[in-house]
Amino acid sequence: MTRAAPVRPVPARRALLLLAAAAALAASPARAGEIGKNSPQASVIRGSIVFNTYCALCHGSSGEGDGRAARIYNPRPANLTVSPYNDDYKELMIRRGGEGMGRSPFMPPWGDQLSDEQISDLVSFLRSIKVPDAKVSDAKASETKAADATVSAARASAARLSDAAR
Ligand code: HEC
Secondary structure, eight states: OOOOOOOOOOOOOHHHHHHHHHHHHOOSSTTTTTOOTHHHHHHHHHHHHHHHHHHHHHHHTTSSSSSSTTGGGGSOOOTTSSSSHHHHHHHHHHHHHHGGGTTTTTSSOOTTTOOOOOHHHHHHHHHHHHHHTTTOOOOHHHHHHHHHHHHHHHHHHHHHHHHHHH
């Protein structure tokens, strides 16, 4: 027998995000009903849509690593609200996937699937759901340093590649 899935309330953080978007709209000096296309809020809202389309199945719609398919993966999809990594690392992780970053291949690469704008909107969205002052353990902090070194090395090799292609 299969049980009906429990109805889940809208996650509090997402509700807050929508409220914030509504407040931004109300306070906006521009015409009512308009958020500037290039504004940070617009990027976050677009990012949340991309995230819910492609990422929520694993990472959960509020990014806490509790998506519908999360428990079939080991390691589990990361809780992105407390991720210790910086924007550059997240962008590379999204483009190259876990395997391309020496991590789990269960995190797929999206570089060929999503546009540059979608990827930068995702990074804006991830910034918006980050819990401020999330406690970062020493172990995570040194992992982050190692990750930064990976990012610089990746940049350097990308630069070499594009030089070579000239
Ligand atoms: C099929 C499941 C799956 C999907 C879909 C998926 N991820 Fe992941 N993701 C993972 C797993 C598993 C990890 C952890 C990898 C590890 O720890 O080695 C991860 C890790 C990450 C990380 C690293 C964060 C950290 O703190 O370690 C980021 C950033 C990330 N995912 C973003 C995304 C985004 C954005 C999308 C949608 C475009 C996405 N993921 C879609 C499974 C998934």
